[in-house]
Amino acid sequence: MSFTTPGAATRKRSADRRRQILDVAARIVGQRGYYGFSIQEVATSCGLTVAGVLHHIGSKDKLLVALLEDRDRRDAEAVAGSAEPEGAQGATAEEAVQNLHDLVARNSAQPELVRLYTMLRTESLYAGHPAHGYFRERDERVLDFLTRAFTGQVEEPRSTARQLLAVMGGLEEQWLREPGGVDLVAEWDRAVARLVPLS
Amino acid sequence: MSFTTPGAATRKRSADRRRQILDVAARIVGQRGYYGFSIQEVATSCGLTVAGVLHHIGSKDKLLVALLEDRDRRDAEAVAGSAEPEGAQGATAEEAVQNLHDLVARNSAQPELVRLYTMLRTESLYAGHPAHGYFRERDERVLDFLTRAFTGQVEEPRSTARQLLAVMGGLEEQWLREPGGVDLVAEWDRAVARLVPLS
Amino acid sequence: MSFTTPGAATRKRSADRRRQILDVAARIVGQRGYYGFSIQEVATSCGLTVAGVLHHIGSKDKLLVALLEDRDRRDAEAVAGSAEPEGAQGATAEEAVQNLHDLVARNSAQPELVRLYTMLRTESLYAGHPAHGYFRERDERVLDFLTRAFTGQVEEPRSTARQLLAVMGGLEEQWLREPGGVDLVAEWDRAVARLVPLS
Amino acid sequence: MSFTTPGAATRKRSADRRRQILDVAARIVGQRGYYGFSIQEVATSCGLTVAGVLHHIGSKDKLLVALLEDRDRRDAEAVAGSAEPEGAQGATAEEAVQNLHDLVARNSAQPELVRLYTMLRTESLYAGHPAHGYFRERDERVLDFLTRAFTGQVEEPRSTARQLLAVMGGLEEQWLREPGGVDLVAEWDRAVARLVPLS
DNA sequence: TATGAATGAGCTTTCATTCAT
DNA sequence: TATGAATGAAAGCTCATTCAT
Numbered sequence: 001m002s003f004t005t006p007g008a009a010t011r012k013r014s015a016d017r018r019r020q021i022l023d024v025a026a027r028i029v030g031q032r033g034y035y036g037f038s039i040q041e042v043a044t045s046c047g048l049t050v051a052g053v054l055h056h057i058g059s060k061d062k063l064l065v066a067l068l069e070d071r072d073r074r075d076a077e078a079v080a081g082s083a084e085p086e087g088a089q090g091a092t093a094e095e096a097v098q099n100l101h102d103l104v105a106r107n108s109a110q111p112e113l114v115r116l117y118t119m120l121r122t123e124s125l126y127a128g129h130p131a132h133g134y135f136r137e138r139d140e141r142v143l144d145f146l147t148r149a150f151t152g153q154v155e156e157p158r159s160t161a162r163q164l165l166a167v168m169g170g171l172e173e174q175w176l177r178e179p180g181g182v183d184l185v186a187e188w189d190r191a192v193a194r195l196v197p198l199s
Numbered sequence: 200m201s202f203t204t205p206g207a208a209t210r211k212r213s214a215d216r217r218r219q220i221l222d223v224a225a226r227i228v229g230q231r232g233y234y235g236f237s238i239q240e241v242a243t244s245c246g247l248t249v250a251g252v253l254h255h256i257g258s259k260d261k262l263l264v265a266l267l268e269d270r271d272r273r274d275a276e277a278v279a280g281s282a283e284p285e286g287a288q289g290a291t292a293e294e295a296v297q298n299l300h301d302l303v304a305r306n307s308a309q310p311e312l313v314r315l316y317t318m319l320r321t322e323s324l325y326a327g328h329p330a331h332g333y334f335r336e337r338d339e340r341v342l343d344f345l346t347r348a349f350t351g352q353v354e355e356p357r358s359t360a361r362q363l364l365a366v367m368g369g370l371e372e373q374w375l376r377e378p379g380g381v382d383l384v385a386e387w388d389r390a391v392a393r394l395v396p397l398s
Numbered sequence: 399m400s401f402t403t404p405g406a407a408t409r410k411r412s413a414d415r416r417r418q419i420l421d422v423a424a425r426i427v428g429q430r431g432y433y434g435f436s437i438q439e440v441a442t443s444c445g446l447t448v449a450g451v452l453h454h455i456g457s458k459d460k461l462l463v464a465l466l467e468d469r470d471r472r473d474a475e476a477v478a479g480s481a482e483p484e485g486a487q488g489a490t491a492e493e494a495v496q497n498l499h500d501l502v503a504r505n506s507a508q509p510e511l512v513r514l515y516t517m518l519r520t521e522s523l524y525a526g527h528p529a530h531g532y533f534r535e536r537d538e539r540v541l542d543f544l545t546r547a548f549t550g551q552v553e554e555p556r557s558t559a560r561q562l563l564a565v566m567g568g569l570e571e572q573w574l575r576e577p578g579g580v581d582l583v584a585e586w587d588r589a590v591a592r593l594v595p596l597s
Numbered sequence: 598m599s600f601t602t603p604g605a606a607t608r609k610r611s612a613d614r615r616r617q618i619l620d621v622a623a624r625i626v627g628q629r630g631y632y633g634f635s636i637q638e639v640a641t642s643c644g645l646t647v648a649g650v651l652h653h654i655g656s657k658d659k660l661l662v663a664l665l666e667d668r669d670r671r672d673a674e675a676v677a678g679s680a681e682p683e684g685a686q687g688a689t690a691e692e693a694v695q696n697l698h699d700l701v702a703r704n705s706a707q708p709e710l711v712r713l714y715t716m717l718r719t720e721s722l723y724a725g726h727p728a729h730g731y732f733r734e735r736d737e738r739v740l741d742f743l744t745r746a747f748t749g750q751v752e753e754p755r756s757t758a759r760q761l762l763a764v765m766g767g768l769e770e771q772w773l774r775e776p777g778g779v780d781l782v783a784e785w786d787r788a789v790a791r792l793v794p795l796s
Numbered sequence: 797t798a799t800g801a802a803t804g805a806g807c808t809t810t811c812a813t814t815c816a817t
Numbered sequence: 818t819a820t821g822a823a824t825g826a827a828a829g830c831t832c833a834t835t836c837a838t
Contacts, residue, residue, distance in 0.1 A: 007817070010816095010817070010820085010822085013822085014821070014822080017822085031324075032234060032322075032325055032327075032328075033232060033234060033322060034235075035231060035232060035234040035235030036232070036233075036325075038806080038807065038808085039807085039808070039809095040806085040807080040808095048824095049824055049825080050807095050809090050824095051810090051811090051823070051824060052822075052823050052824070054808085054809070055822065055823065055824095056822085059808080060808065060809090118324070119321055119322070119324070121372070122321035122322075123232060123318070125230075125314065125318070125372070125375050125376055126230040126235075128231075129231075136376065139373070139376060159386060159389050162370065162373060162381070162386055163366055163386075163389070165373070166365065166366045166369025166372070166373060167362060167365045167366045169365070169368070169372065170365020170366055170367070170368045170369040173321070173324070173365070173368065174338070174364070174365060177324055177334070177338060187358060187362075190355065190358050190362070191362045194362070194393050194396075195390075195393050195394070209797080212797080213797075216797085237832065237833085239833095247798075247799095249832085249833080249834090250800075250834090250835090251797080251798050251799070253833080253834070253835095254797070254798060255797090258833075258834075259832095259833065259834090408818080411818080412818075429722075429725075430632060430720075430725075430726075431630060431632060431633070431720060432633075433629060433633030434630070434631075434632030434633070434720075436810075436812085437811080437812065437813095438811075447819070447821080448811085448812080448813090449813090449814090449819070450818080452813070453818070454818090454819095457813075458811095458812065458813095516722070517719055517720075517722070520715060520716055520719035521633070521716075521719075523716070523770070523774055526628075526629075527629075534774065537771070537774060554787065557784060557787050557788075560768065561768075561784070561787070564764045564766070564771060564788070565760055565763045565767055566767070567763070567766070567767045567770065568762060568763020568764055569759065569763045571718070571719070571722070571763070572762070572763060574722050575722055575732070575736060585756060588753065588756050589756075589760045589792075592760070592791050593788075593792070604838065606838085607799085607801085610801085611801080614801085635827080636829070636830090637827080637829095645802075646803055646804080647828095647829080647830085648802070648804080648805095648830085648831085648832090649801075649802050649803070651829085651830070651831090652800080652803095653801085656829080657828095657830090
């Protein structure tokens, strides 16, 4: 019997705390961005001290990293659970369109996650932002994925990919600005119908 | 020698300073947003003291307001100089499309202004942001303007309006993230060709 | 199987830990002093948690006390092992000189111990320092011991005692500042040759 | 008439504040060292806020630098006022001894300055200390100066130089530990009489 | 017009310590 | 024996702002 390893109960409670902190932080960072939020705020919302929060997350920067990793993990799980996993060798145009539709549908149920991404994507346009590299790579990866999927199916596949990403971000922004005023999924489907002639 | 009326030269110099401060601030706020920038930074970039900057702009909030008003004024001047001013009674769909094209073309020459708007539009999604109301109203106004212009010309005019706004913001964001990697005007024209069947 | 009495093995491991902590702490306190070191640092160097270190040493103050006691014990052992233990009734001048020479020779082999003493002796000049009393008494005791030893042998025995202590501390400091640049023992012997005419 | 340059009165008051801060800081740093003192303490002693002190000194590190520069400047002034300025071409042994005597005499009147130097010299043995380089260079320079002065006059000039520096530091330390118990100047003169045979 | 002094509030982070496990 | 959670206190520093000059 080892005393050095924390017991299962302890580990569980610790994981719960971390969960809580990440959830709270996602909401607040989604509202005011990395520069505008403070650990104090997160702490208060968690019923903890600032030092208590730092005990779990280490530093403000690490919190941001944890936030992004956490969202990535959740996204990956969601995709993995779907019927058509996007294989390494690429997807067909139809699959890509379907994937995007599913993504938008999922997003339409979690505005705070969308808000977080929207905020950080914009903030990180600045080269000095801690998430600058993250979004740069991510954007490129997604763009490449879509471009490949549309190659041979539409006239200018990269333009189509750009238009889809652009309109997705833009519609989500409108949807966030007018809560209840926009039907995100319906608008998305209409936009796709026009931007991707194949469908 | 009059002490009560400031000399014309003095007034001129003061206006120049204000100009300089606003230009510098536009750049910095465009990079780090309202929450992330500091007056100290602006002051240093202007060769002034913090107190010196405050003397000209009053407060951090007022600086933001001045920034937005300044940009509006410049935009208005640009539009006024164009051949077809958007009259109060509305515009035709063709005119609207032309207006948007001109706007994008103008923007493609001033990335810092675009950066400023992109940043503030996102930051101001948060209800507590000092520019929250500004962008809410602005978005609605533009949306209404476009909706009216497209009514009778396309099937779902408001959706088209939304799509255009969305894709404009999104393309500008991509253009900002990949300096030199995107031809903003060309991509815009391609997107419009698909989103507005009439053209 | 007994729960009440800790096994010998356990007691041994605990003592080892304490040893390790004291050694590591001696090094770090020697570098940055009582005010400048942190338990975190000691813990990391020991492969332990802060709480783990505190479990063994109780508190930061107690760590300092333990450090000094430990060094005294080691010093006492070293002296006890030498041929001529300084008796309670005093020593001759020759014995005192020999004792000092042995001390310097011993020190020249353990710079970290010297560093610790140098640092704490200086820091503890401040009346609020936890080792203030310790070094006050120690200095007085040594000064008295040397004064007695030199009485009748030199003109101003207390001055000689002061000079010896002063030059010893000063040479050690130079030796610490220029690692490899000073031959501590040789310099000491030369200094003694001048300061104590009898030899 | 320029408004941008602060008036003479303003400049005077600013210099006074700085003076006050440096004096207070010298005392406190002399007591607890660089690691052990806090800006808060200095501020309180000055009747200022922490932010107020930082306005004048910039940062904790800069305060230390200012402290050392200030003391150097004062020392230089004192030396300049003396009859025999140590010329660039070197000094005779007698002049060097006289210089050292004057220095000790001056020091005996300002224990807090001595305390500051003693503390920082010891603390800065650690390579990470902000004054590490400062004292390294200073020690070497003084050592070289004395060595040159004694060359040809005593058998081992560098050893003599070392012994003098060592005993000076050591006596000052004893003098600081026993306020009123040691006659610094008298002890110094006695030590010199033994260490430098020429006199 | 612009500065310097000064402040109050806030920030992130470090630290020593307690407690339950 | 050692850990993890949590805290209160303090640190250095930044910031927006006011005021007198």
